[in-house]
Amino acid sequence: MKARTRVTLFGSGAAGTAALFTAGALGLPAFGGALHPYADRAVRQAAAQGTPNAVASVTFDQRAFDTLGEELILLSAAVAAVVLLRAVRQEEQDAGGSHRHGPAEVPDALRTIGYLLLPVTLAAGVYIVAHGHQSPGGGFQGGVVLGTAIHLLYLAGDYPALRRLRPIPLFETAEAVAAAAFVVLALAAAGWAATGRVPALNGAVGTEVGCALVLLLGKFFEQALLVRETGPAARPGARAAGDPREPP
Numbered sequence: 001m002k003a004r005t006r007v008t009l010f011g012s013g014a015a016g017t018a019a020l021f022t023a024g025a026l027g028l029p030a031f032g033g034a035l036h037p038y039a040d041r042a043v044r045q046a047a048a049q050g051t052p053n054a055v056a057s058v059t060f061d062q063r064a065f066d067t068l069g070e071e072l073i074l075l076s077a078a079v080a081a082v083v084l085l086r087a088v089r090q091e092e093q094d095a096g097g098s099h100r101h102g103p104a105e106v107p108d109a110l111r112t113i114g115y116l117l118l119p120v121t122l123a124a125g126v127y128i129v130a131h132g133h134q135s136p137g138g139g140f141q142g143g144v145v146l147g148t149a150i151h152l153l154y155l156a157g158d159y160p161a162l163r164r165l166r167p168i169p170l171f172e173t174a175e176a177v178a179a180a181a182f183v184v185l186a187l188a189a190a191g192w193a194a195t196g197r198v199p200a201l202n203g204a205v206g207t208e209v210g211c212a213l214v215l216l217l218g219k220f221f222e223q224a225l226l227v228r229e230t231g232p233a234a235r236p237g238a239r240a241a242g243d244p245r246e247p248p
Helices: 001-028 037-049 054-062 064-094 108-128 140-150 159-165 168-188 193-224
Strands: 097-100 227-228
Touching: 037 168, 054 097, 054 193, 064 168, 064 193, 108 140, 108 227, 140 193, 168 193
Parallel strands: none
Antiparallel strands: 097 227
8 A cells, every 4th residue: 555545544534533523522511510411321320220330330331342342452462462472482492592581689578578469469359350340440450450460470580480370371261261251241241130240241351351461461571581592692690681680
C-alpha cells in the first residue's frame, strides 16, 4: 500500500471518529450538573440484578462486549509475546553457544520481604477476584495482583524458584481455557441472574489476566536475564548483557 493511500485511509477513519466523538460529546450533560441519566440507570439496573458493586454490573452487563474485547486484546498480546520471543530464543540456540542464567545479588532484607509478602499478596489477589461483585475490585484487578505477586520471587533474587513456581506451558493452557470460559459464560448468561454470573465471570477474567501477565513477564525475563556465553568473552566472573545485577 502506497503512503498516499495509507494517509487517505487514515484520514477518512479519523474524520469519522472525530464526527462520532463530537456528536457524543455535544449530547453530554453540562459539567457539574445534577442530571446523570446513564449513571442513574446503571445503578438502578445493578440494584435490580442484586449486584452491590455497580461497576461490576456495568462491566459484565451493560458493556459486556467491551470487556470481552479487552480480554481478547490481552490474550493476543500474550500469545504474540510468547510466539515472537520463543522464535528469538530458538534462533539463538541454533546459532550455537551455551546459555545460562546469571546469579542475582540482592540484600538479605529484600530477599526476606519478598518471601514474606508472596503468600500475603496471593491471598489479597484471590480475595479481590472472589469479592469483585460485592466490593471494589474484580477479575481484572485481582488478576493483575496475582500475576505480579508471583514475581516477588524475582525481587527476592530466587529466579530458579520463580521458574519452578510458574511453568510456562501450564500457564499458556490455563490462559487459553480461561479466555474460552469467559466467552462461553458471556454468551450463555442471557437468562442467568447477574448475582450468579458476575462471580463466575470475575473468576474467568482473573485467571486469564493473571496467566497473561505471568506469560508476558516470564518471556521478557527469559530474554533479559539470559547470559550468552559465546567465544572468549565467556570467562568466569565476566558480566554480559542481561546480567540480573544490571537493570534489565
